Amino acid sequence: MDTAGMKPPGLLQGKFIFKKLPDGNLDKNKVVCTLCNAELVYCRSSSSLKYHLNAKHPSANAEDAGPSTDVARGKTRRQTTMFECNRGKPVSTALSAKLTSLLAQWIATSCRPISVVEDDGLELVLQAATGDPSYKLPARRTIMRRIHDQHAEEKATKVEKMVEARSVALTGDHWTSVNNDNYLGVTVHLIDASWELHSFALGVMKTEERHFAEACARQFLDVANQWGITDKISTIGTDSAPNVVAAGRILPFEHLPCVAHVVQRAIMSLREGGFDGALAKCRKVVGHFKHSPANSDELNVQQSSLGQVKESLVQDVPTRWNSTLEMIKRVRRNRDALHTTCLCRSTNLALPTNADYEKLAKLEKLLEPCRYITELLGGDKYVSCSVVLPALCHLQHAMNISDDDPAYIVRFKAAFIKDLNQRREKINLEWLKICQSDQKITAFYDHNRLWRLL
Incomplete structure (x- = not known):
């Protein structure tokens, strides 16, 4: 029978046909797409051919797939992303607790308002990050409680460091806010057993009374007593304001004016x-x-x-x-x-x-x-x-x-x-002068001992 005018046998409902060689025979290892004449390798499997239809001819593939498939509804088939795999999976209890702690830490350290946990945009960001569209931000009360817990933990760590230290030094400064309120900030400095320097704030307290010398001295003592370090304080550093210098003479520890302030x-x-x-x-x-x-x-x-x-x-x-x-x-x-x-x-x-x-x-x-x-x-x-x-x-x-x-x-x-x-x-x-060298420290104490003997 003459087969010269016959159409080569097709695959996938005739969308692919075997390539016809010049001598009239068919190449069973290559097929041609009847929709775009693209030539593809055929390895006895139609997977690559279906992928070609989905990628290049989704509409033609949808017609054959029937109206009940995703392709018929205008959706193309593709690999599911990691985000989509997690979608709908609720956030675990451990992750939710960690997010709450991190939010509390961020709000406290960055001075953000507590009301930020009511922001819809932040909630959407966390929902996208976790892949859980049902995730809800913690309530204000939860954040406040977590901030207080973190403060207690951090305070316990600082207290432990000061208990281990043999002596500590303080620096303090009075300043005025943009609302014209007066505050006193006090910072402690210490060196631990590993000779590592630590500096952290002991408090920022609002001061209502006038900054007379006696009031300034009492404020410093109140902070020291609250932390139980009064007997460990060696020096206190401040600026050279007359009232603070006068307060330094009242305090039971040495007063060192800030030399950087002096230069300025x-x-x-x-x-x-x-x-x-x-x-x-x-x-x-x-x-x-x-x-x-x-x-x-x-x-x-x-x-x-x-x-x-x-x-x-x-x-x-x-x-x-x-x-x-x-x-x-x-x-x-x-x-x-x-x-x-x-x-x-x-x-x-x-x-x-x-x-x-x-x-x-x-x-x-x-x-x-x-x-x-x-x-x-x-x-x-x-x-x-x-x-x-x-x-x-x-x-x-x-x-x-x-x-x-x-x-x-x-x-x-x-x-x-x-x-x-x-x-x-x-x-x-x-x-x-004590800080200069060991030789000067020795000379300083020898001088004091000699002066007492005289």
Whole structure:
């Protein structure tokens, strides 16, 4: 019988036919899709052919599958994801308890409002993360109870550390919130048996009464008594506010004023050096760009055109350490960009002159050692008492007056050294000397023993 005009036998209801060779025979190892003429390898299994239909011709496959299948309803077959496998599976009791604890920790450590557990968006996020659409956030009362439990556990850990410590030191500071409420924060510092430094807050208490010396001393003692460490406190460090210094004389432990505060107070001597005019121009320039987004955007354009990094200017604040130095650095670094921007926008802003920039350069050189000292003494991951006296000597050396100094630099250095020396006499030098070396400790006690004998 003549088979030349016959259609090759097909597979899967004729959607695939065997490939016809030039000699008229059929290649049983290859098939051709009748829908797209794609050529596929046939290995006696129709799995790959069905996959081709599902991927390339879902509508044609749906017609044959019948109206009751997912394909007939417009859905394509694919591998189930891990998220879909977990969907509908309820969160275990252990995981739910862990999520509640983590939420409580997040709310407490990040100062989030308790009402965040009523946020629908957060609940949706956790439902998606756990794969359980029925997961519900814990109630406020549950979170509050868990926060109190975590506080009790953390307090027990801190108490254990202080019980094991032979002595501890305190630092404290009074501060005012944005609501004009007064608070006292007290931090303890100790070294454990492994010579590891630990620092943690003992409390932040709201203070209602006036900050007289007696009230400040009583507040520190109340915190120490609450934690049972009164007999272990060796020193207390504070700023140099007169009421706190007076409270330090009342307290039964040694008082050490913060030397970083002392240095920052001495920096105020720059008013004596004739820098007021240059600094006033810097502040006006910074304010001009800080209060105008258009000017700030134009400054960024000029910075890019000059190949500089885009950066905003910094306004100095009396209570923010080293902010004057950072303001000077930014203004000097963007000198060309500032001048070009002012020319482009035709402003009448009084920019620093060449003489002003020369003064600012000299002032930056003088303030840089002060920044280094304050950052060194302000570290909270290491003990810094032993570097106080060498740091002060370094400042003395940096402020030595030379023959090349102009008159305004001489005035600044003289005022700085005078102010620093006056404050230095009030920073408990005897205790700072103990920290220098073993030899000095021995000499200190030998001196005291000899003085008692005499």
